[in-house]
Amino acid sequence: MKLNQLSVFLENKPGxxxxxxxxxxxxxxxxxxxxxxxTEQFGILRLIxxxxxxxxNALEKAQCVVNVTEVVAVEVEDKPGGLQxxxxxxxxxxxxxxxxxxxxxRRENKAIIVFRFxxxxxxxxxxxxxxxxxxxxEEVCQRVEG
Amino acid sequence: xxxxxxxxxxxxxxxxxxxxxxxxxxQLQLARYQAIVRRAYEKVELFRKRMEERSLKPEDIKxxxxxxxxxxxxxxxxxxxxxxxxxASEMSDIVRLHASSGTTGKPIVVAYTQQDVDVWASVMVRxxxxxxxxxxxxxxxxxxxxxxxxxxxxxxxxxxxxxxVIPTSGGNTERQIMVLKDFNVTAICCTPxxxxxxxxxxxxxxxxxxxxxxxxGIFGAEPxxxxxxxxxxxxxGIKAYDIYGLSEIIGPGVASACCAQEGLHIFEDHFYPEIxxxxxxxxxxxxxxxxxxxTTLSKWAMPMIRYRTRDITRLMTEQCPCGRTVRRIxxxxxxxxxxxxxxxxxxxxxxxxxxxxxxxxTLPHYQIVLTRAKGLDNMEVQVExxxxxxxxxxxxMEGLQQKLGKSVEHIIGIRAKVSLVExxxxxxxxxxxxxxxxxxEM
Numbered sequence: 001m002k003l004n005q006l007s008v009f010l011e012n013k014p015g016x017x018x019x020x021x022x023x024x025x026x027x028x029x030x031x032x033x034x035x036x037x038x039t040e041q042f043g044i045l046r047l048i049x050x051x052x053x054x055x056x057n058a059l060e061k062a063q064c065v066v067n068v069t070e071v072v073a074v075e076v077e078d079k080p081g082g083l084q085x086x087x088x089x090x091x092x093x094x095x096x097x098x099x100x101x102x103x104x105x106r107r108e109n110k111a112i113i114v115f116r117f118x119x120x121x122x123x124x125x126x127x128x129x130x131x132x133x134x135x136x137x138e139e140v141c142q143r144v145e146g
Numbered sequence: 147x148x149x150x151x152x153x154x155x156x157x158x159x160x161x162x163x164x165x166x167x168x169x170x171x172x173q174l175q176l177a178r179y180q181a182i183v184r185r186a187y188e189k190v191e192l193f194r195k196r197m198e199e200r201s202l203k204p205e206d207i208k209x210x211x212x213x214x215x216x217x218x219x220x221x222x223x224x225x226x227x228x229x230x231x232x233x234a235s236e237m238s239d240i241v242r243l244h245a246s247s248g249t250t251g252k253p254i255v256v257a258y259t260q261q262d263v264d265v266w267a268s269v270m271v272r273x274x275x276x277x278x279x280x281x282x283x284x285x286x287x288x289x290x291x292x293x294x295x296x297x298x299x300x301x302x303x304x305x306x307x308x309x310x311v312i313p314t315s316g317g318n319t320e321r322q323i324m325v326l327k328d329f330n331v332t333a334i335c336c337t338p339x340x341x342x343x344x345x346x347x348x349x350x351x352x353x354x355x356x357x358x359x360x361x362x363g364i365f366g367a368e369p370x371x372x373x374x375x376x377x378x379x380x381x382x383g384i385k386a387y388d389i390y391g392l393s394e395i396i397g398p399g400v401a402s403a404c405c406a407q408e409g410l411h412i413f414e415d416h417f418y419p420e421i422x423x424x425x426x427x428x429x430x431x432x433x434x435x436x437x438x439x440x441t442t443l444s445k446w447a448m449p450m451i452r453y454r455t456r457d458i459t460r461l462m463t464e465q466c467p468c469g470r471t472v473r474r475i476x477x478x479x480x481x482x483x484x485x486x487x488x489x490x491x492x493x494x495x496x497x498x499x500x501x502x503x504x505x506x507x508t509l510p511h512y513q514i515v516l517t518r519a520k521g522l523d524n525m526e527v528q529v530e531x532x533x534x535x536x537x538x539x540x541x542x543m544e545g546l547q548q549k550l551g552k553s554v555e556h557i558i559g560i561r562a563k564v565s566l567v568e569x570x571x572x573x574x575x576x577x578x579x580x581x582x583x584x585x586x587e588m
Contacts, residue, residue, distance in 0.1 A: 007537075007538035009531045009536050009568060010568070011566075011571075037540045038540075039540060039544060041565055041566065042543065042566050044539075063568075063569055063570045065533055065568065066536075067537065069538045099539070116538070
């Protein structure tokens with residue numbers, strides 16, 4: 001029930017972001033969602049793609065530094081307070097969120113938020129106990145492609 | 147190093163001189179020293195003039211202690227006498243000329259008689275034998291062939307050893323890897339930084355380096371560290387031997403590591419070593435660190451008297467587990483002319499390397515960039531990010547940057563800006579590693 005997220009190291013310079021995106025475009029990889037964390041000197045690009053192994057191979061061939069991290073995709077009600085409800089559950093379960101970002105679409109008033117936890121397995125178990133909907137990689141792909 | 151076993155010692159008849167009793171060796175050195183000083187005095191104007199300035203005659207060298215009276219020779223002397231004025235032989239007796247790559251101005255030219263070329267091959271045989279190689283080995287020689295002494299020096303030595311030599315020369319890394327794999331190569335000669343490049347490239351090509359028959363690397367022509375040796379041995383699944391030489395003295399074959407891999411044995415019967423204080427020029431006792439100085443004891447075409455190498459090391463006199471009696475030099479990690487001064491502090495690139503390696507998992511692909519803004523010098527250390535170092539968390543990456551910065555500051559006492567850069571953005575050397583970019587305008 002976890003997703004494999006790819007992270008790519010980028011220097012904070014003009015043109016650096018477009019390089020990995022071009023590699024993925026040439027490899028025919030569709031990006032499901034993307035987030036960029038940055039400091040003054042460097043950035044970390046985080047990606048969710050349908051076939052992470054294929055994307056990783058293409059990026060490494062282009063001499064990018066790529067990491068694979070397990071993240072958790074949680075379904076959230078797309079209404080005021082929807083995210084707050086989920087965060088409250090996590091707070092009660094004492095789960096520390098390293099970072100999070102969202103998918104850019106919604107279906108049937110549901111949004112998907114990606115969470116990075118230190119221990120994703122424990123997080124999945126606790127969240128499922130609280131009856132939160134955790135999406136598998138296949139479910140995420142299905143929803144994106146509609 | 148207590149687990150060192152020297153059973154792999156390959157004895158070659160040429161190596162006999164490595165085991166000469168010290169008393170006999172000193173007698174031989176003195177006799178040869180006297181002869182070479184006489185030859186330099188009689189045949190080379192520069193040496194004669196310098197000795198006359200000091201009112202010295204060849205017969206004033208009565209003991210090895212007297213050599214400290216002789217003037218030094220420095221690199222610019224070779225430039226100033228370009229191309230042939232340091233030769234002691236007629237051109238008709240010279241069978242080979244080599245020259246330095248010379249990035250600025252004129253190169254330096256060195257000459258060999260047939261006897262010199264034979265001595266050179268014999269000290270390279272002793273080098274290979276000390277590194278455990280012999281007949282039956284297949285040696286890939288990736289030192290550059292041409293004016294550079296590395297290629298031909300190693301080539302003739304490997305042939306005289308009775309090994310099979312593959313003269314790949316430098317460059318074209320994919321082809322190097324193909325030969326390494328397809329020709330069942332057992333030993334490779336190249337610079338350590340180029341070998342790291344080969345391992346890296348082989349990994350990208352999906353080749354399991356440790357499964358290859360390659361067992362030894364004969365690495366020289368640039369300073370490297372003990373940590374780099376350990377890394378090469380682990381990732382390459384080979385023994386990494388350090389060798390030392392310079393064109394001014396003969397080329398590769400001046401000194402070599404042995405199976406004990408602790409220091410490099412100098413082939414002292416041909417190259418007489420001294421350690422001096424680089425500032426004052428005063429001779430230093432054995433075991434003290436200083437600048438390495440050599441006198442060629444048998445080089446006929448172009449004798450070198452007390453040549454200052456600019457390499458910083460110490461002479462080791464302890465008995466080596468391999469049984470050789472010739473003295474050793476400690477691994478050369480730095481050169482007195484690699485040193486740079488920033489805010490009044492002397493810094494060697496090897497100290498930066500040490501600082502980076504002290505931080506867990508950091509591999510030595512780095513570059514030091516010096517800049518000057520408003521009269522203040524700044525040092526930036528660029529470090530390539532590898533998969534091992536990379537984290538998806540910004541905090542972890544900033545933490546790494548800080549740890550590297552602190553480690554540098556701890557070792558050299560100066561704050562440096564550490565920049566994490568993408569892989570393969572620092573130029574890879576096919577030959578020598580360029581660690582320092584000095585953009586300061588003096």
